[in-house]
Structures are given as structure tokens and as C-alpha cells.
Amino acid sequence: MIDAILDVFAYFLNARFVLMVFSGAVAGLMVGAIPGLSVSMATALLVSVTYTWAAQDALAMVMGVYVVGVFSGALSAILLNIPGAPSSVVTTLDGYPLARQGRARDALRYATWYSLIGSLFGILMLWVLARPISSFALRFQPMDYFLLALFGLTMVGALTAHSFKRGLISACLGLVVSMVGLDSVLGTPRLTFGIKELAAGIGIVPVLIGLFGFSEVLFVLGGQEGEGEIARMTKSLVKTRDLLKHWLVSLYFSAIGLLVGALPGAGAPVASFLAYGSAKKLIKNPSAPFGEGAAEGIVASESANNACIGGALIPMLTLAIPGDAVTAIMLSVFYVHGLRPGPMFLRQSPQLFHSIIAAGLLSCVFLLLLGLLIAPRIARLITLPRRVLMPLVAALCVVGAFAGNNRLFDVGIMLVFGVLGFIMRRRDYPVAPMTLAIVLGGMMDDHFRRAVSLARPEDNFLLAMFGRPITLALMALIIFVLITKLPWVRQKMKR
Amino acid sequence: MGKTKQGRLINKASFIEGCLFLLAAVLLIWHALHQHASLKGVDWALSPYLFPLLVSLCLLILSVFFILEGFQPSEARMKPPLRWPLVLITLICALAYFFLMQVAGFVLATACFLLAMLLFLGERRALVLLLLPMLFSSALYFLFARLLHVLLPTSPMDFLRQALDLLFF
Numbered sequence: 001m002i003d004a005i006l007d008v009f010a011y012f013l014n015a016r017f018v019l020m021v022f023s024g025a026v027a028g029l030m031v032g033a034i035p036g037l038s039v040s041m042a043t044a045l046l047v048s049v050t051y052t053w054a055a056q057d058a059l060a061m062v063m064g065v066y067v068v069g070v071f072s073g074a075l076s077a078i079l080l081n082i083p084g085a086p087s088s089v090v091t092t093l094d095g096y097p098l099a100r101q102g103r104a105r106d107a108l109r110y111a112t113w114y115s116l117i118g119s120l121f122g123i124l125m126l127w128v129l130a131r132p133i134s135s136f137a138l139r140f141q142p143m144d145y146f147l148l149a150l151f152g153l154t155m156v157g158a159l160t161a162h163s164f165k166r167g168l169i170s171a172c173l174g175l176v177v178s179m180v181g182l183d184s185v186l187g188t189p190r191l192t193f194g195i196k197e198l199a200a201g202i203g204i205v206p207v208l209i210g211l212f213g214f215s216e217v218l219f220v221l222g223g224q225e226g227e228g229e230i231a232r233m234t235k236s237l238v239k240t241r242d243l244l245k246h247w248l249v250s251l252y253f254s255a256i257g258l259l260v261g262a263l264p265g266a267g268a269p270v271a272s273f274l275a276y277g278s279a280k281k282l283i284k285n286p287s288a289p290f291g292e293g294a295a296e297g298i299v300a301s302e303s304a305n306n307a308c309i310g311g312a313l314i315p316m317l318t319l320a321i322p323g324d325a326v327t328a329i330m331l332s333v334f335y336v337h338g339l340r341p342g343p344m345f346l347r348q349s350p351q352l353f354h355s356i357i358a359a360g361l362l363s364c365v366f367l368l369l370l371g372l373l374i375a376p377r378i379a380r381l382i383t384l385p386r387r388v389l390m391p392l393v394a395a396l397c398v399v400g401a402f403a404g405n406n407r408l409f410d411v412g413i414m415l416v417f418g419v420l421g422f423i424m425r426r427r428d429y430p431v432a433p434m435t436l437a438i439v440l441g442g443m444m445d446d447h448f449r450r451a452v453s454l455a456r457p458e459d460n461f462l463l464a465m466f467g468r469p470i471t472l473a474l475m476a477l478i479i480f481v482l483i484t485k486l487p488w489v490r491q492k493m494k495r
Numbered sequence: 496m497g498k499t500k501q502g503r504l505i506n507k508a509s510f511i512e513g514c515l516f517l518l519a520a521v522l523l524i525w526h527a528l529h530q531h532a533s534l535k536g537v538d539w540a541l542s543p544y545l546f547p548l549l550v551s552l553c554l555l556i557l558s559v560f561f562i563l564e565g566f567q568p569s570e571a572r573m574k575p576p577l578r579w580p581l582v583l584i585t586l587i588c589a590l591a592y593f594f595l596m597q598v599a600g601f602v603l604a605t606a607c608f609l610l611a612m613l614l615f616l617g618e619r620r621a622l623v624l625l626l627l628p629m630l631f632s633s634a635l636y637f638l639f640a641r642l643l644h645v646l647l648p649t650s651p652m653d654f655l656r657q658a659l660d661l662l663f664f
């Protein structure tokens with residue numbers, strides 16, 4: 001064990017290794033902060049760039065991009081209400097209102113510190129718990145994955161909407177959108193209505209930018225004079241001691257992120273939503289009401305989505321099952337370099353495993369430095385008058401939507417979802433459940449059909465579908481959420 | 496929204512939304528059943544239309560709740576009135592930007608869009624009007640096209656991009 005610790009910390013003295021992680025961290029800060037550029041896109045670009053590098057250098061840079069990129073998604077979420085990634089959607093709920101109150105710097109500091117705690121927790125747990133968590137995640141069957149995603153959607157519907165019905169409608173519409181494109185099982189086009197550009201499906205990046213970015217432009221410009229104007233940033237900052245008082249509860253949110261991250265497919269968006277839901281239940285007296293600038297909302301979201309990094313790496317390294325899109329691309333980095341992650345990876349390549357841990361820990365250090373020193377300078381953006389800022393955001397939305405696939409069609413998609421998001425916001429429909437449904441829809445469809453196919457030949461179809469402890473527990477959770485949202489149950493609970 | 500009166504439509508918006516969701520759900524169910532029938536020999540368990548059918552059934556149930564909400568006071572929170580002309584102008588500018596990009600290329604179209612938007616939103620400082628569109632579109636071009644190798648739309652008409660290429664690359 002001591003050898004392993006020394007091995008990990010020896011990388012801290014390797015200047016080349018540190019430089020690689022730092023370069024990745026700076027790139028991660030950029031891609032996360034610019035709407036439309038995703039960590040997965042940057043990692044995919046890195047695969048081609050690092051093809052000829054040593055595996056250790058390539059992984060060091062990828063880890064820098066991954067850890068800081070997930071954090072920096074919070075920057076645009078807080079400053080512009082455009083989540084840099086689906087995992088930052090929850091951060092917009094309280095981060096943006098806090099920024100509009102003139103406390104963007106505080107919001108960024110909360111995001112930085114609790115992203116650090118989440119990332120550190122995730123990486124350390126990856127080191128310690130890699131094997132036991134993977135074996136638990138292996139027990140999940142297709143129906144369990146489907147129910148886990150459904151639970152995530154019902155929770156989001158319950159947590160982000162003034163009316164539960166509106167949250168569920170938003171999720172349903174998101175699921176319909178997620179079904180557009182070629183079917184993954186039979187390869188037949190579905191809901192494309194003869195439009196060939198839709199065969200590849202509706203990309204999440206233009207949808208995200210439209211729902212959160214362009215709709216915000218329309219919403220702010222359509223508001224009354226003075227309304228939507230971002231308040232001047234206050235000079236006074238919350239004290240670090242006060243800021244860090246949530247560290248204990250953030251470990252709980254990090255644990256949620258770690259567990260969800262270890263389940264392939266669920267990923268950081270589900271983790272941050274679940275953590276946010278827990279925060280609403282757990283924290284009785286938040287600094288402001290949730291959804292109106294509660295620092296605790298940022299704490300929950302950022303701790304959980306950053307802890308997912310460690311969680312997502314667990315099944316990737318020990319089972320070769322990627323936990324999210326970035327780890328799926330990381331898997332290709334391994335294969336490009338002739339490495340085989342899997343149950344034998346930790347035994348056969350302990351040095352490489354230690355280098356990943358070291359790169360993760362170093363990335364945490366850079367996350368803190370970049371988050372505290374560079375992010376506040378970016379925060380000055382929001383003090384621009386809205387007549388200047390909003391056209392710039394609109395142009396950024398267009399180029400961001402285009403950049404993912406180099407398709408003008410995606411710009412059209414972004415505009416359509418921008419208008420849809422604007423209408424939804426005017427009519428009090430939350431857009432977050434729709435976003436999560438679009439992200440999870442494909443996975444839910446695959447797992448649901450697989451579960452039905454597996455259960456069909458069995459004598460007792462229902463028992464085969466639902467007769468397992470994990471399945472029953474997830475079903476019970478979903479039913480519990482639905483029942484507690486029934487009007488007469490809510491009235492009784494209030495009494 | 497007024498007092499609740501038994502059996503009277505008092506929340507028209509929810510009722511109309513409910514009807515629209517109901518229509519969408521019925522159309523989706525019909526589409527799923529029709530398309531599944533056209534996939535000869537494919538079992539429902541493997542059908543690409545199993546999940547759409549499930550989702551549209553959920554949508555159908557929810558739409559009924561919305562229709563019923565039409566007979567109850569609104570749950571939607573009141574929003575302040577909109578400045579519709581500005582929203583429409585922004586949308587028209589964005590659509591024009593979308594089409595102009597295909598004809599005039601990215602850099603020129605972005606600069607034109609920014610200039611038009613700044614003017615519409617009341618910016619009158621000549622320096623801002625002149626410099627901001629040029630600098631911002633150039634910065635986006637440099638970042639996306641040159642640094643990240645995104646293939647932004649180009650056109651022989653895009654003299655701004657050509658000038659940038661001549662000056663810097």
C-alpha cells in the first residue's frame with residue numbers, strides 16, 4: 001500500500017507529467033466554459049492528437065481535460081445560464097439566480113471548492129473502492145437501468161417544476177425527442193418523417209444550447225426594461241470558512257455521484273439531479289430558497305457531478321464498461337495504445353493505474369487554482385449591458401451548435417429548441433426534465449426492450465421483469481415519488 | 496384566474512395545452528401502431544415502436560390531467576408581459592443569420608448579425624458598433640476554425656475571413 005502511495009506521489013515530481021496535466025486542465029477550462037464545446041468533444045479530439053504519444057502522457061492530458069472540463073461546465077451555467085454540459089444543468093438552477101443577484105463570484109467559488117471536494121472524493125474512492133463498487137454495478141440488469149433512469153426523470157420532474165404534471169410532460173416530450181433517428185436494434189429510421197438529417201438523431205449539444213442559451217436570450221430581451229439586467233457584481237465575497245461549512249454534507253452528495261457514476265449510462269446528469277433532490281430534503285434552512293440562488297444547490301450539483309468522474313472510471317478500468325461518454329472515449333485511448341482495461345488491468349498495469357490516480361489528483365490542484373484565479377476574470381462577462389451581451393451570447397449559441405457536427409442543420413435544431421424553451425419557460429414548464437430525458441432516452445429504450453426480450457420466454461413474465469430485489473427497490477422508490485406528488489397525499493402531508 | 500366554478504372552463508390555456516398534448520399522444524400511438532404493423536414479423540419486444548408507444552400512453556394520461564386542470568384555477572405562475580417586438584426581431588435576425596451564413600460565410604454573417612442586433616437593441620456608440628462585431632466574429636473564427644479545426648461555413652463573399660487569413664495565416 002505504501003509503495004502504491006509513493007508511486008502515485010512520485011508523479012507529482014515529474015515535470016513533464018505535471019505539464020501534461022496542466023495543459024489538459026487549461027484546455028478543459030476552455031471547452032467547459034465555451035457553450036457548445038463539450039468535454040467529450042475535446043477528449044475525442046485528443047485521441048487523434050495523442051495517438052503517437054506515450055500512454056501515460058496521453059492519459060495525463062485526458063484526465064486534466066476531464067476533471068477541469070466537468071467543473072468548468074459550471075462557469076457558463078452560472079454566468080450565462082447555458083450549461084457547458086448536461087451535468088451542469090442543475091448548477092444553472094441556483095447558480096444563475098445567484099449571479100443575477102450580483103454574486104457570480106460567490107457562485108463560482110462555491111462551484112470551485114465543491115467541485116474540488118467532489119473530484120477528490122471520486123478519485124480517492126476510485127483508488128480504494130474500485131473492485132467492490134464494480135461488482136455491485138455488475139448486478140444491475142437491463143430493467144434496473146431502465147428503472148434507475150425513470151427514477152431520475154420522476155425526481156427531476158418533482159424537483160424542478162412548480163407543478164409535477166408540467167415536469168412529467170416536459171420529460172415525456174424529451175423522451176419523444178430522444179427517439180428520433182435510427183433505431184439501435186433494427187437500424188430502421190424512427191420518427192424522422194423522411195428528413196435524412198434526422199436519421200442521426202437530434203444532437204444533445206444543439207438541444208442544450210437552444211433550451212438553455214438561445215431561450216435565455218429571447219427571455220431576457222423580451223423582458224421589461226431593467227428586468228433581466230444582471231446586477232453589478234458585489235465586491236464582498238463570502239468568507240472561505242463560511243463557504244466550506246457544507247463540506248460534510250458535500251461528501252454525502254459526492255457519494256451519490258460516485259455510485260451513480262459507477263453505473264454505466266446514468267452518469268453525471270442523473271447524479272447531480274439526485275444530489276439536488278437529496279439537498280432539498282436534507283437541508284431545511286438553505287441560504288435562499290432552492291431555485292432562487294441557494295448555495296446548497298450548487299454544492300449538491302457540483303460535488304455529485306465531479307465525484308462521478310471517479311465513479312465512471314471504476315467500471316471503465318476494471319470491467320472495460322465506460323460509465324459515460326468521456327470514459328467511452330478514454331477507452332479508445334487505451335485501445336489505441338494497445339492496453340486492455342478489464343479485471344486484470346489493475347494487476348497487469350499498476351503503474352498506469354497509479355498514473356491515472358496521480359493525474360486525477362493533480363487535476364484537482366489545477367481545478368482549484370484555475371477556478372479561483374481565472375474563473376472570476378471570466379465572470380466579468382456578465383457585467384456587460386444586456387444589449388451588448390445578448391447578441392454575443394446568441395452568436396455563441398449559433399457557433400456552439402454548429403461546432404459539434406459541422407452541420408448547419410444543428411443550428412436550425414438549436415433555434416427550434418430555443419423557441420420551444422422560451423415558450424416552455426413562459427408557460428412554466430421546466431426544461432431540465434426534457435434535457436435529462438433526451439440524454440437518457442436512448443439508454444432507457446435499449447434497456448427496456450432488452451428487459452422485455454429477456455423476460456418474454458420466461459414462464460412468469462412479470463416475475464422475470466420485476467422479481468429481483470434491486471428492481472423492486474427501484475420500483476418502490478418510483479412509486480413513492482409518484483404517490484407523494486398526488487394532490488390529496490400532499491394535502492395530508494401538509495396537515 | 497377567478498373562482499372555481501363546478502363544470503365551467505376557467506383555465507383556457509391549460510385546457511388548450513391538454514388538448515394539444517392529447518392530439519400529439521393519439522397521433523404518436525397511431526404512428527407507433529401503424530409503423531409496427533409495417534415491420535412484418537418483428538415481435539413487439541424488439542419493435543422500435545414499443546418505447547414510443549409506452550411514452551405516448553404516459554403522455555395521453557398526463558394530457559387528461561391537463562384537460563381537467565382547465566376546470567380548476569391555473570397552477571402556472573403569472574409572468575410579466577413580454578416585449579414581443581424585441582423577441583420577434585431577435586428571431587428574425589437569428590433566422591436571417593442562419594440563411595446568410597450559407598450565402599456569405601460565417602465571419603461576415605456573424606458580423607452582420609451582431610451589428611443588426613446591437614442597432615436594434617439601442618446601442619449607439621460608434622466604436623462599439625464598429626469594433627465589437629468585427630472583433631468578436633474574428634475571435635470566434637480564430638478559436639473555432641483555426642484552433643479547433645471546426646469547418647465553419649465559408650463563401651467567396653466572406654471578405655472578412657479572407658482579410659483575416661491574409662493578415663494572420
